[in-house]
Amino acid sequence: MTEILRYTAFSTDPEGGNRAGVVLDARGLTDAEMLAVAASVGYSETAFAVPGGDRAFDVRYFSPVVEVPFCGHATIATAVALGERIGDGELVFSTRAGEVRLSTAGGRASLTSVPTRSVAAPDSVVEGALAALRWDAADLAWPVHVAHGGAGHLMVGVGSRERLAALDYDFSALGDVLRSAGLITAHLFFQRAGGVFDVREPFPVGGVVEDAATGAAAAAFGGYLRELGMVGDGRSLVLHQGVDMGRPSELFVEVRGDDDRVVVSGAAVAL
Incomplete structure (x- = not known):
């Protein structure tokens, strides 16, 4: 067995x-x-x-x-x-x-992680994702990218924590957008302060409404920030995920400006 x-x-x-x-x-x-x-x-x-x-x-x-x-x-x-x-x-x-x-x-x-990479998302993917999320372009505070850190993720940053908290998306439509681009999740984030971010992670491709912690997307996110030139010689990040689901998680991310691999760390306990 x-x-x-x-x-x-x-x-x-x-x-x-x-x-x-x-x-x-x-x-x-x-x-x-x-x-x-x-x-x-x-x-x-x-x-x-x-x-x-x-x-x-x-x-x-x-x-x-x-x-x-x-x-x-x-x-x-x-x-x-x-x-x-x-x-x-x-x-x-x-x-x-x-x-x-x-x-x-x-x-x-x-x-x-495996080597990360990040490129601007095609307009059609951005438009489809915003429609599925029921968001507007005005909600965006960051460039929307397709980023990889072992799997593909759509990076979508907003300027309001309230917008992130009020997530109510079209499960089927977002799944279709992600699948069409060969992606696994949408990595939705808000910069709380410095290297501290709040994150939500719809995963309709896997049949899951939302992930409480997504290490592969955290690696991709580190590569995304590196591509945007926001890590310098190195940067430590803390991602708070799962808070809005009642399952708080902490992901610790280390990014170096001269290395396309990203280190993601955290605890785990048996249930």
Whole structure:
């Protein structure tokens, strides 16, 4: 029988963070079986790890309805689960997005993303996303980009925390816009102060209304800020996500101006 662990990531409180299923030994499972397990777990993603050597694993990620190339919160959860069983230290995950290096210590994990990239979103994508979000161009305070940090995300920054809090979007329409552009989520953000941001993350592509913490999008966001020239020699960010859902999460992001890889860190606890 497949052992399924359940963790919440980017929080030390079981009532916060983003929940993930974790299968530490998925040898022998077919794609259809992994999707079925993810659907039965019902979280935004479940990670399936196959041991591949000394502290190295092949890892795949499934939402309840689709496989995604990379998932940050399930990666953090899997790394912490492994650290609790085989000891803290360095890990290497081979994912559909590329190689991800991690370190774990005391219930926390840090992942170093694949190379990030960010480009201005096509006008058609911007217009479609705004219509689906029921927002206006006047709500925008940042350039809208398509950014990648293991998976594709639409970066949409607003100038009002109230606008972010009042999120009420067209699930089907936004899903269609994201799928048409090969994207996973919409990363909606407001700059609270300096390197502190409030974030919301619709995930209709995966059959999920909203993610409480999205590590892959956090990596992409770091690359987005780097592309905009806003990190200098380096910058530390704190992303507050899940607050409006009642599942507060904290994601810590380190970006360097001379490195296209981004480090995302956070805690995880077993449920």
